[in-house]
Amino acid sequence: xxxxxxxxxxxxxxxxxxxxxxxxxxxxxxxxxxxxxxxxxxxxxxxxxxxxxxxxxxxxxxxxxxxxxxxxxxxxxxxxxxxxxxxxxxxxxxxxxxxxxxxxxxxxxxxxxxxxxxxxxxxxxxxxxx
Numbered sequence: 001x002x003x004x005x006x007x008x009x010x011x012x013x014x015x016x017x018x019x020x021x022x023x024x025x026x027x028x029x030x031x032x033x034x035x036x037x038x039x040x041x042x043x044x045x046x047x048x049x050x051x052x053x054x055x056x057x058x059x060x061x062x063x064x065x066x067x068x069x070x071x072x073x074x075x076x077x078x079x080x081x082x083x084x085x086x087x088x089x090x091x092x093x094x095x096x097x098x099x100x101x102x103x104x105x106x107x108x109x110x111x112x113x114x115x116x117x118x119x120x121x122x123x124x125x126x127x128x129x130x
Contacts, residue, residue: 005127006071009060017112036082092119
């Protein structure tokens with residue numbers, strides 16, 4: 001079977017208990033998440049747009065998968081893994097049961113500095129070859 005490309009775009013608000021302005025750590029955290037996504041075998045293209053003041057982050061991921069795979073679920077799992085690999089947590093990306101069982105790898109932001117990615121909306125569509 002041939003592979004198809006699927007574009008998934010998520011809008012998140014990334015917060016933590018200690019304000020980001022305290023140490024300017026939001027941009028480095030986002031950079032690490034993008035780097036972790038680049039290591040994924042299913043991510044063909046990654047774009048991120050962040051408003052550091054409002055902490056609104058739009059993350060776009062082009063996912064490679066065969067025609068029978070659920071590329072949106074694959075993207076959700078891939079983004080989830082990258083966030084957790086970089087010491088963050090997320091809400092609304094996976095089912096509540098799945099999210100409650102996931103652990104975060106220790107990162108540079110223990111406790112009050114742990115980034116939490118809250119999914120506001122997610123859209124997906126096939127990439128049309130042109």
